[in-house]
Amino acid sequence: MNGSKQAIDPVQPEGFGPVDLYQRRERIYTRFVGGFFQRLRFFTGWPLLLGYFALPWVHWQDRQAILFDLPARQFHIASLTFFPQDLWLLGWVLIIAAFGLFMATTLVGRLWCGYTCPQTVWTAIFMWMEQVAEGPRHQRIRLANSPWSLEKLRKRLAKHSMWLGWAGFTGFTFIGYFTPIRDLVPSLWTQQANPWVVFWGLFFTAATYINAGWLREQVCIYMCPYARFQSALFDRDTLIVSYDRERGEPRGSQKRRPHPTSGTGSNGDCVDCQMCVQVCPVGIDIRDGLQYQCIGCAHCIDACDQVMDKMNFSRGLVSYTTESKLAGQPTRWLRPRSVGYGVVLTACCLALVVALFNRQTLELDIVRQRGELAQRFNDTQVMNQYSLQALNKTQRPQQYSISVSSSAPITIHRHQQLSSQLHSSPGEIINLPLTLMATQTALSAPSVLVNVELCDTETGQCDMAKTTFFNVVGP
Numbered sequence: 001m002n003g004s005k006q007a008i009d010p011v012q013p014e015g016f017g018p019v020d021l022y023q024r025r026e027r028i029y030t031r032f033v034g035g036f037f038q039r040l041r042f043f044t045g046w047p048l049l050l051g052y053f054a055l056p057w058v059h060w061q062d063r064q065a066i067l068f069d070l071p072a073r074q075f076h077i078a079s080l081t082f083f084p085q086d087l088w089l090l091g092w093v094l095i096i097a098a099f100g101l102f103m104a105t106t107l108v109g110r111l112w113c114g115y116t117c118p119q120t121v122w123t124a125i126f127m128w129m130e131q132v133a134e135g136p137r138h139q140r141i142r143l144a145n146s147p148w149s150l151e152k153l154r155k156r157l158a159k160h161s162m163w164l165g166w167a168g169f170t171g172f173t174f175i176g177y178f179t180p181i182r183d184l185v186p187s188l189w190t191q192q193a194n195p196w197v198v199f200w201g202l203f204f205t206a207a208t209y210i211n212a213g214w215l216r217e218q219v220c221i222y223m224c225p226y227a228r229f230q231s232a233l234f235d236r237d238t239l240i241v242s243y244d245r246e247r248g249e250p251r252g253s254q255k256r257r258p259h260p261t262s263g264t265g266s267n268g269d270c271v272d273c274q275m276c277v278q279v280c281p282v283g284i285d286i287r288d289g290l291q292y293q294c295i296g297c298a299h300c301i302d303a304c305d306q307v308m309d310k311m312n313f314s315r316g317l318v319s320y321t322t323e324s325k326l327a328g329q330p331t332r333w334l335r336p337r338s339v340g341y342g343v344v345l346t347a348c349c350l351a352l353v354v355a356l357f358n359r360q361t362l363e364l365d366i367v368r369q370r371g372e373l374a375q376r377f378n379d380t381q382v383m384n385q386y387s388l389q390a391l392n393k394t395q396r397p398q399q400y401s402i403s404v405s406s407s408a409p410i411t412i413h414r415h416q417q418l419s420s421q422l423h424s425s426p427g428e429i430i431n432l433p434l435t436l437m438a439t440q441t442a443l444s445a446p447s448v449l450v451n452v453e454l455c456d457t458e459t460g461q462c463d464m465a466k467t468t469f470f471n472v473v474g475p
Contacts, residue, residue: 027144028217028283030127031137031275035302044115045124052118053169056176061395068178074427080356081395081427085363092352099348101226103341105233107333109240113226114297119219122170122212123281126163133159137278163213164205171205217282221293231292236323237332241296243270243287243318244326251287257312269313276300276318286318362400363391364454364463366434374470381437382472383413388434390454390463392424399423399457400430406450410438410469422454436469443471 058065060078067076075082082089104112113120134140134155143152176184179197187193188201211219220227234240248270270287277285279299284291286300304318322331369385377383392398400422404410413435424430436450448469455462 025218026283028281029137029140029144029278030281030299031278031303032131033275033279033299033303033306035298035305037298037302041115041124041297045121048116048118048121053173056173056181064180064182066177067180070178072427076395079395081393083363083391083393085391086359086393089352089355089359092348092355096345096348096352099341099345102233103338103345105230106235106238106338106341109234109238110226110230110294110296111239113220113295117295119211119224120281120295120297122208123216125166126212126216127281129162129166130159133162160213163209167208167212168201168205170208171203172201174204175201217293220282220295227292234290235335235337236327237335239320239322240290241286241294241298241301241318242290242321242323242326243276244316244321245287246326248287248317254311256310269308269311269317271307271311273307275303275307279303359393360461360463361393361459362398362454362456362461362463363393364452364465365389366452366465366467368467369433374472376440376472377437380439380441382440382443382470384436384469386434386436386452386467388430388432388452390422390424390430392426392428392430395426397423397425400454401457403453403455404436404450405453406448406469408438408444408448408469409442410436410448410450413437438469440472443469446471446473 055066056064060076063076065076065078069076073084101112130140134143143155146152172184172188173181175181175197178200179194184193184197188198215223248268250267251270251272252267254267254271276287276299277283279302280286281297281299282293282295284293286294298320300318301320305315308315308317324331365388367387367389369387371385373384375383375385388402390400402412402422404412422430422432434452438448448471450467450469451464452467453462453464
């Protein structure tokens with residue numbers, strides 16, 4: 001050793017090279033493929049579509065079953081009505097959704113992305129429309145590379161017209177969750193709709209058209225955060241779409257086998273037909289190994305199985321599997337991570353159910369009116385004035401009884417004509433002045449804590465608000 005430094009050239013693994021983070025997007029032209037998993041997608045995607053478009057038209061009693069009425073600050077879901085004061089329940093819903101996603105990802109990978117994610121479902125519909133208007137994959141590639149002509153213009157107009165029509169249907173249905181959809185349609189037809197309703201309808205129409213028609217896989221790869229943190233949830237027993245390299249390599253063209261049990265020859269089972277690449281909606285080659293872009297849609301599985309059938313080879317060269325299974329080890333479905341997520345998810349669901357059943361249907365607040373803290377009513381009595389607010393969080397008329405309690409004899413001023421029975425319409429906020437009285441000689445301190453209680457006469461549910469009653473200072 002002479003102490004001199006020797007430059008060492010970095011060695012990169014075979015098949016890997018520098019990645020250009022700003023490389024130009026390559027347009028993906030997918031080939032249509034049928035098969036078991038694509039038929040299965042029919043039973044996962046269409047319920048989502050039917051639910052999305054049908055739910056705003058479902059009525060519950062005398063109103064829309066699901067309506068998020070922002071001007072009234074009331075959010076109706078079937079028989080339940082939520083108010084801004086119930087926003088903390090949304091936190092539980094988000095926590096449940098997060099842990100549900102964590103648990104599902106740990107067990108079955110990105111099946112949510114491949115089968116039920118709205119981006120995947122809507123993109124699949126837009127791709128189908130593109131195929132209807134422009135033809136199969138080779139025709140679309142030829143059309144994209146050809147100069148503009150009347151035929152190309154006609155096909156492009158047909159495609160974008162279908163895209164915009166479906167996007168408009170999607171966008172204004174979404175608005176129907178926030179404004180009564182049975183009133184929305186006639187108002188749009190007669191051009192009497194609120195300008196803000198029209199604006200947001202056009203906004204979500206444009207968002208659908210751009211996301212599902214133009215961006216497509218870019219949303220899954222670059223915009224969705226799930227693609228970035230999913231690797232932290234994967235382990236050797238997570239279900240993934242994988243290529244069996246041991247069986248498939250070395251890849252190369254082969255002849256069809258006369259019998260399924262015949263030998264494999266010098267090459268592996270992969271005939272390098274590129275079908276798995278051509279059907280992939282995100283444009284990856286599953287044979288390169290697990291990649292974060294993969295959404296687990298199983299297009300490559302169906303395509304490869306069909307090629308294997310034609311070649312008289314065994315299916316499963318590309319399949320749903322786990323790293324443990326590929327290594328010849330059993331897959332463990334019950335493991336500390338999945339059990340932990342399951343326990344937390346169950347606890348959160350129970351907590352949400354308990355919170356819903358014990359949710360207060362009455363909200364009471366009391367605020368002191370501006371002005372003097374205490375006033376002398378006559379030579380012997382002291383008066384304090386307040387504003388009482390009560391929110392009826394049910395969808396039925398209610399009757400409430402009001403009462404006050406304190407360590408001192410404090411009563412409600414009889415000249416207010418404040419009945420012991422307060423009537424409230426569904427969802428109404430009661431706003432009324434409240435005047436409390438006390439005999440000055442009965443007040444042994446400058447201030448006394450007072451409890452104001454409002455009770456539902458039918459259910460017996462009560463809500464209490466605390467305030468302070470002040471004595472008059474001075475002679």
